[in-house]
Amino acid sequence: MFEMVIPAFIVGGLICVIGQLLMDLTKPSFTPAHMMVVFVTGGAILGAFGWYTPLVKISGAGAMVPLSGFGYSLSKGAMEAVRQTGLIGAFSGGVQATAVGIAAAVLFGYLVSVTFNPKG
Amino acid sequence: MPPVILASYTVVGPKEGQGPLGTTFDEVWTDNIHGEKSWERAESKLLETAMQGALKQSGLNPEHVDYMLAGDLLNQIISSNFSARTMALPYIGLYGACSTMALSMAVGSMLIDGQFARNVLVGVSSHHETAERQYRLPTEQGMQRPMSAQWTVTGAGSLVLGQSGAGPRITAATIGRVLDYGEKDTANMGAAMAPAVTDTLVNHFNDLNRKPQDYDLIASGDLGMVGLALSQELLKRSGITSGPEFTDCGVLIYDKNQDVHAGASGCACSAVVFAGNIMQRLKAGELKRVLLVGSGALHSPTSQQQGESIPGIGHAVVIEA
Amino acid sequence: MASQNLRQPTIGVTPDEYQNLSKQFTPKPTVVKNTVRAFFIGGLICAIGQVMINLMVMGGMALTQAQTVATAVLIFLGTLLTGLGVYDEIARFGGAGAFIPVTGFANSIVSPALEFKREGYVAGVGSRLFMVAGPVLVYGISTSILVGLIYYLLLIF
Numbered sequence: 001m002f003e004m005v006i007p008a009f010i011v012g013g014l015i016c017v018i019g020q021l022l023m024d025l026t027k028p029s030f031t032p033a034h035m036m037v038v039f040v041t042g043g044a045i046l047g048a049f050g051w052y053t054p055l056v057k058i059s060g061a062g063a064m065v066p067l068s069g070f071g072y073s074l075s076k077g078a079m080e081a082v083r084q085t086g087l088i089g090a091f092s093g094g095v096q097a098t099a100v101g102i103a104a105a106v107l108f109g110y111l112v113s114v115t116f117n118p119k120g
Numbered sequence: 121m122p123p124v125i126l127a128s129y130t131v132v133g134p135k136e137g138q139g140p141l142g143t144t145f146d147e148v149w150t151d152n153i154h155g156e157k158s159w160e161r162a163e164s165k166l167l168e169t170a171m172q173g174a175l176k177q178s179g180l181n182p183e184h185v186d187y188m189l190a191g192d193l194l195n196q197i198i199s200s201n202f203s204a205r206t207m208a209l210p211y212i213g214l215y216g217a218c219s220t221m222a223l224s225m226a227v228g229s230m231l232i233d234g235q236f237a238r239n240v241l242v243g244v245s246s247h248h249e250t251a252e253r254q255y256r257l258p259t260e261q262g263m264q265r266p267m268s269a270q271w272t273v274t275g276a277g278s279l280v281l282g283q284s285g286a287g288p289r290i291t292a293a294t295i296g297r298v299l300d301y302g303e304k305d306t307a308n309m310g311a312a313m314a315p316a317v318t319d320t321l322v323n324h325f326n327d328l329n330r331k332p333q334d335y336d337l338i339a340s341g342d343l344g345m346v347g348l349a350l351s352q353e354l355l356k357r358s359g360i361t362s363g364p365e366f367t368d369c370g371v372l373i374y375d376k377n378q379d380v381h382a383g384a385s386g387c388a389c390s391a392v393v394f395a396g397n398i399m400q401r402l403k404a405g406e407l408k409r410v411l412l413v414g415s416g417a418l419h420s421p422t423s424q425q426q427g428e429s430i431p432g433i434g435h436a437v438v439i440e441a
Numbered sequence: 442m443a444s445q446n447l448r449q450p451t452i453g454v455t456p457d458e459y460q461n462l463s464k465q466f467t468p469k470p471t472v473v474k475n476t477v478r479a480f481f482i483g484g485l486i487c488a489i490g491q492v493m494i495n496l497m498v499m500g501g502m503a504l505t506q507a508q509t510v511a512t513a514v515l516i517f518l519g520t521l522l523t524g525l526g527v528y529d530e531i532a533r534f535g536g537a538g539a540f541i542p543v544t545g546f547a548n549s550i551v552s553p554a555l556e557f558k559r560e561g562y563v564a565g566v567g568s569r570l571f572m573v574a575g576p577v578l579v580y581g582i583s584t585s586i587l588v589g590l591i592y593y594l595l596l597i598f
Contacts, residue, residue, distance in 0.1 A: 017480050024475055
């Protein structure tokens, strides 16, 4: 039950450290939204070159839970779909591979927004 | 005779109530929404409460008030407009961002001194959540505030100014100029406003041939710790020595361990500190002559997103016991 | 800018000098403290994700499916903690350690929707759900399509 938990902790923590440094050492106009975009795009590009896969192998959730993992799934999905279905796969693969996450975010996001009120 | 401050009233949120000036406010809400439907409605309610409180304390009927001057931070100064709807007084809306209290005191005094009015009701409000939502991010969104960031005061302060009667008098005012020294960081508004505030101070001292030591208290509106230190430095470099009499309402209102970083901001910051603590000290004879310098950052969320720098302004009013 | 002022300011500092002065007086972020906290919170969220994956794999689920389900559960927890008003406190402490995991993505979806609920269910909740998540999806999906297209061309030649 606890296998790979320590690698996940360390790799996940280190990825977040990169984010923190990006935020603290850049201009204030670099917001969390900018950072999320950078991480998803960065993960997708690293995934395309196959450089993110080893990180996933050694740390599991440590590489998958950060948003760079979301980017990795997107580009990995796109490439796999291209292998199976050709050109159209470039368009369908990424969204297909991440569909559960996106759908969960929309549904839970909606339900929680409707149920709760902002606390301030 | 110069215009008199006949009455004052303050209402604040819980965080301000827990601060070092907590006991100086007339009313402290237990939460920031006060049973209203939205944060915005709560802010209008704050302003109405303060204005009605001041009016009641002055003993005047609404018929005796010739003008209501009010302003706030929200788009189209909507909190003030809605309060004016309730008050149903002849209304002039003002926008000077966080300097609006000093601005409304200056304009109100001019109206009275020029004999355009017998009594004027002035007031401003700000609300932490409405300001966050308009200028920054949704309140529940995770973020880390930089050390230079300031916390918008939830509250409202109101004064009744009149031609005659007992109370501290507004004896002079210096309307500020807009200065922009290129600061772009909206999490560092003290730095954006410090040049304008200092410019107003220098002009004020030159015009009236005074020096900082002629005042028992010089209180800027919401420069915060960063802006106050910068303004003191700018004064020094302009050849004017100020001492401990120069402080900032945004530094006074919260305690260091309230996690507000560089201090407070918002229209209500200078309003509730002046209408509460400073008014009480003036009445008690502890302070004889006070200079209140409202400080405002005149940017908008749009100008900020388009990368424009933040224009600042400072308005000074002299109040004497 | 001050240089365009018709009447020169009275203060004895130029805008350029002021930029330096302002930098000098502005407190720096506490980088080391922030980084340690980001490591701890980010690591913790990922470790929780890994425990979930392990449990599901032990229960007989395939690894990729377990990863997907764990992501969905983390997203659910992120939205719930945002609704309860807890996640912004975690993020204030953990900084990027709370933004970067998928729970932070969930927080960025719920928080604007929650805040703008008073503007209605379509113009408020519906449109604001994607205020921060929108750009993430735009750039993420576009990049993946681009990657797929390049990969397709590489396979042909």
